Amino acid sequence: MDVFVEQIIKRKLSAKDFLIFFGILILGVVLILASMLFLPSMFFLVVIGVCVGGYFLMGTRNLEFEYSVTNGDLTVDKIINRRSRKRVISFDVHDVEEIGKYDAARQAGRQYDKKIFVSTTDEGNDGWFLHFRHKDFGNTLLVFSPNERVLEAIKPFLPKQVAFSAFGRH
Secondary structure, eight states, rough: OOOOEEEEEEOOOOOOHHHHHHHHHHHHHHHHHHHHHHHHGGHHHHHHHHHHHHHHHHHTTOOOEEEEETTTEEEEEEEEETTEEEEEEEEEEGGEEEEEEHHHHHTTTTSSSSSEEEEESTTTTTTEEEEETTTTTTEEEEEEEEOOOHHHGGGGOOOHHHHHHHHHOO
């Protein structure tokens, strides 16, 4: 029986995002004031350019992540401002060495070649983690925010010992 489950989650805005918004706003005001002083004939074009550029730059912080589980393959895509999609990672769940609720303090002492945070927050609060070896990234930690349907779709494809240590008998 084929398994296909997908979930889209929206990343919550953080303090870092608001600092970026504030920086874009300040930079825009500085550019507009500089154009008034040095390029008064181009003022109108600069204002339009700053507004359009600011809108697109701020939109890059509007992120969603799509998790797709298809017969043991987990694919994570990043959707930027509902306009463009970029593949973050794709791998076989059979390669997972460890899965569980994410605890930053527990993971702090471990070394990973690549850490990927694709959860509702940048810190991975209330998320799950997958530890696996990826052909391109090496020793990888993936922190994500799956719902029950995604976890249930992943379980049958996990190595038996990994599934047992994370979920007990299922």
